[in-house]
Amino acid sequence: MxxxxxxxxxxxxxxxxxxxxxxxxxxxxxxxxxxxxxxxxxxxxxxxxxxxxxxxxxxxxxxxxxxxxxxxxxxxxxxxxxxxxxxxxxxxxxxxxxxxxxxxxxxxxxxxxxxxxxxxxxxxxxxxxxxxxxxxxVDGLTGVANRLEFETALKREWQTARRLQSPVSLVFFDIDFFKKLNDSQGHRMGDQHLKTVAKLLATAAKRGNDLIARYGGEEFVLLLPGAPLTWASSVAENLLAELKDMKLPHGESPYGVVTMSAGVATKIPVDEHYELLVEHADQALYQAKNARRNMVAKYQD
Missing domain, CATH: 3.40.50.2300 (Response regulator)
Known part of the structure; x- marks a missing residue:
């Protein structure tokens, strides 16, 4: 041959x-x-x-x-x-x-x-x-990792970080007013926006162990092993700005375009309870969505 x-x-x-x-x-x-x-x-x-x-x-x-x-x-x-x-x-x-x-x-x-x-x-x-x-x-719609793969990767990276005593950062993203977008533009256009957002978020997973995954519905999560809170927050801020600059129309949003909110949390593992990091990032996302949306909120211990 x-x-x-x-x-x-x-x-x-x-x-x-x-x-x-x-x-x-x-x-x-x-x-x-x-x-x-x-x-x-x-x-x-x-x-x-x-x-x-x-x-x-x-x-x-x-x-x-x-x-x-x-x-x-x-x-x-x-x-x-x-x-x-x-x-x-x-x-x-x-x-x-x-x-x-x-x-x-x-x-x-x-x-x-x-x-x-x-x-x-x-x-x-x-x-x-x-x-x-x-x-x-893989998530069948967006082509990024699915929730199961994210949880597998998080467990693996959490164990490594615990051994090295290095930080693990999570960023939760949620597309703002997504239900209204689906209602006004239709589910087909909503699916297209999900694909566009996933493609944008994937650009932030630059290192070998970084991972972007669809967590469910219009929610995505970015895993950044070794990243401190300031770095993860900066990555999230840049992604929100890039999405807004894309000017994807959304007539039911006060911003007039598709935007997303983000919640960031960072921990240096001391035990096996990685679930706490997920909970903290989710709480930060909740804060962002209950404020003005289209913003990044950081979980503070």
């Missing part, structure tokens, strides 16, 4: 001859890397995303079964499929590999056509699973 195929493959083996054979057999995938020890492999998997890991059972520093178990315990977003390729042919070894989390077990000496077929099969299954998972994480 001359054209690269979608797929990120990691080969883990301390035998340079096996690495060359496997690399040659799989050189049509767009990412192909290798490691010679279990420690090196685990470090690479933390730094890069892989779809399939070809793993030898016998490595210089630790056996492949232990590497596989550690890999399963990491619960990474890429969730690579592990295929053992090993000279150990005992049935107990195959059982150990599958119990450790591997999806397949190929015995040496390597047959290139078998490796190619097994990798292609497991890669296809993995990519299909990834597509289904992405669909389950």
């Amino acid at each position: 001359n054209n690269p195929e979608s797929g990120r493959i990691l080969i883990v083996d301390d035998d340079p001859i096996i690495i060359r054979i496997l690399a040659s057999a799989l050189n049509y995938y767009d990412v192909l890397m290798f490691a010679k020890t279990g420690t090196e492999a685990l470090k690479m998997i933390e730094q890069h995303e892989f779809d399939v890991v070809l793993l030898d059972a016998t490595l210089p520093d630790q056996d492949g079964f232990e590497v596989c178990r550690k890999l399963q315990g990491k619960h990474m977003a890429s969730d690579p499929r592990v295929i053992f390729i090993t000279g150990r042919t005992d049935v107990d070894d195959e059982t150990r590999a599958l119990n450790a989390g591997a999806v397949d077990f190929i015995k040496k000496p390597v047959r290139v056509e078998i490796v190619q077929a097994r990798v292609r099969t497991h890669l296809s299954l993995k990519l299909a699973t990834d597509r289904l998972r992405r669909q389950s994480q």
Whole structure:
């Protein structure tokens, strides 16, 4: 094959001859890397995303079964499929590999056509699973993350921030007078405004762990791990100004255009109760909507 195929493959083996054979057999995938020890492999998997890991059972520093178990315990977003390729042919070894989390077990000496077929099969299954998972994480109307994905991300970032003792900021956004907009312009135009607002808000999720999600109805939430209150508030102020400058008509609003209100809260986690941050941001949003709307309110402890 001359054209690269979608797929990120990691080969883990301390035998340079096996690495060359496997690399040659799989050189049509767009990412192909290798490691010679279990420690090196685990470090690479933390730094890069892989779809399939070809793993030898016998490595210089630790056996492949232990590497596989550690890999399963990491619960990474890429969730690579592990295929053992090993000279150990005992049935107990195959059982150990599958119990450790591997999806397949190929015995040496390597047959290139078998490796190619097994990798292609497991890669296809993995990519299909990834597509289904992405669909389950996305709001069908706006294309941003849905509430479930937001809550999953918040739990993850809260745990990280608790370990690092760094802040986590949330910004809740609510489109002002949205029911009146739907009543006057129709639900089709209301849906279009939701898409426009979501697209605007997505521009603020600039860093890898930032997340914009539709929380429900006309309400969105922006997760900003590591951001202090002043920064999160500034981001919210800029977004409100940008939306107003877009001059989307809204005859039932006192502003004459589509606007939104925002509530901001920030906490440095000291326990597992991330729900309090959501509650505080929601309270701040309530303050903004009960004031003059089209404004940012900050929760103050």
